[in-house]
Amino acid sequence: MEPTAAQPRSFSNLSPTPDLDGSQDDNVLPFISRMLMEDDGVDEFLYQQYPDHNPALLQTQQLFAQVLSDTSTNALTALQAVAHGSDLQDPSSLNSTATGAVEPASILLPAEGSSCCKDAVSMAFFRGMEEANKFLPGDGGGGYTVDCRGRKKRLDGDDEGEGRSSKQMAADGEESEESAAREMLDRLMLNGDDEPMLADIQELRAAMDMAKTLPGRPGGRAHGVDLHSMLLHCADALASNNRHSAADLLARIRRHSSLCGDATQRLAHWFAEGLELRLNGTGSLHYRSSSLMAKSASCAGAPLKAQQFFMASCCFLPVSILFANKTIYNAAAGRKKLHIVHYGLEHGLQWASLLRWLAHREGGPPEVRLTGIDVPQPGFRPARLIEEAGRRVHACARRLGVPFRFRGIASRPEAVRAGDLGIDPDEVLVICSMFHFRTLADESTDDPIGVVLGAIREMRPAVFVHAVLNASYSTAFFATRFRELLYNFTALFDMMDAILPRDNGRRLLFEREVLARCAVNAIACEGAGRAHHTRSYKQWQARSRRAGLRQLPLDGDVVRTLRDKVSREYHEGFVITEDQQWLLQGWKGRVLYAISTWTADDGLAGN
Secondary structure: OOOOOOOOHHHHHHOOOOOOOOHHHHHHHHHHHHHHHOHHHHHHHHHHHOOOOOHHHHHHHHHHHHHHOOOOHHHHHHHHHHHHOOOOOOHHHHHOOOOOOOOOOOOOOOOOOOOHHHHHHHHHHHHHHHHHHOOOOOOOOOOEEEOOOOOEEEOOOOOOOHHHHHHHHHHHHHHHHHHHHHHHHHHHHHHOOOHHHHHHHHHHHHHHHHHOOOOOOOOOOHHHOOHHHHHHHHHHHHHOOOHHHHHHHHHHHHHHOOOOOOHHHHHHHHHHHHHHHHHHOOHHHHHHHHHHHHHHHOOOHHHHHHHHHHHHHOOHHHHHHHHHHHHHHHHOOOOOEEEEEEEOOOOOOOHHHHHHHHHOOOOOOOEEEEEEEEOOOOOOOOOHHHHHHHHHHHHHHHHHOOOEEEEEEEOOHHHOOHHHOOOOOOOEEEEEEEOHHHHOOOOOOOOHHHHHHHHHHHHOOOEEEEEEEEOOOOOOOHHHHHHHHHHHHHHHHHHHHHHOOOOOHHHHHHHHHHHHHHHHHHHHOOHHHOOOOOEOHHHHHHHHHHOOEEEEOOOHHHHHHHHHHHHHHOOOOEEEEEEOOEEEEEEOOEEEEEEEEEEEOHHHOOO
């Protein structure tokens, strides 16, 4: 029996069939060694190993020549461009032919006299082109791609796998969701409130009023179980590194909590999620991965819908925005130029109502300049969301006839200085931060809070509107942080249980995308992994005064307007009050949000 002819190794990396006896590795390694050590003898070695009369080589060449006969001339052009830029390839060799069946522009077959390096460059380049071609979308015209076995497959043929179809469907769904989110944002910016959502909220409130006559709902001690105490004991066990006791308590909490239960059961479900992640040491990894998934889904997606639902059903955000816009409108009275510096621009929806007021102002609208500051997004376009928000606000201003200019800054708030803003003395400067400074860490040695407040003092605004979350779960001690977090979120979940049905899908969406994400991050993460560092309004008051800011008195007319709005349009459990020139909002005695106005203190301006 004649020995089997040796297979050409120069094409072995293109075949998907593995060499089971390992002989391929044994032959390739000496070949690489010779190629590196004997530059002058490569051609001779290759010719000795694979002569032109080798039938296996000719058969393989014939096969690849037939496959590549339909290759577009663009591929040859690209290869020639690479070849001309490299000393390894002679451009004239690209037009050589090996057999009559090969096109003159064949790029995989070795020309007579070509070296191993030439073939290696050609094959490596075209192999990369083949791999990349698999991921290119079809042109809808019956194009072809080459699979891993060298077979041509129609891009729109029936032989495509379900994986490709599912990926295409997922991509189409993601694009449609992103497009719908953008349309929703544009509609909210141009038309104001989401009328269908407001109508749904009114129906839900009517249903909740009718349900008040039904028997009371079970609380946190349903079935004799005090979930609050169990959560606190589990947190204490984790703080003392008693993992066995923590795991046992966590299992009991899981049995009695529910995603669709009452307020305490829902809170226990999400708090148990955070405790379990902390027990397993995977809190930061989970939060980063969930954040990336949320950002890749669309420009807004589920978080945007959750936020709009929260604004329509609860007074906290609408009251804060109305207070800020009324304050800015009064500050711009009689002025021809208005410059707004907005920390935490997000989607820019806040400014639609202010632009409408300015458009109908007696004497005409002022020239408005908006500087939007927000954290950069990952990827090649860190300012993408800021640019989209600026385009959205600019379209609204153009429609209303308000002169408008926009500038976006993708940066952390502590990196922005007064000199970066191009402040014009003829403009009335106002600065606004709506809960954005909760991302500033307090225990950092760089003191980002002091840096930001000091920069605001240097800007010397006519008014600085500062809205904060009134909570103190930024401490580094886990047990203390968990206790404060539990009390704060108990009020939030109780509020949701009072104003919305338990089986409402939008309520579930808000609790998952907003409340749960914040709570789980504060429970499961430490140090730089924590996204929010909240402080009480009294702590913010002390820090602002220390930075050289002076608090302004609240406008009595604005406060009365907001009080009337809350009492007339929202649940009786919402409270709005004043304390030390702060406008406070809360639920049944628990203060959750606060807002105040500041300016530079002239007495400290030189210090």
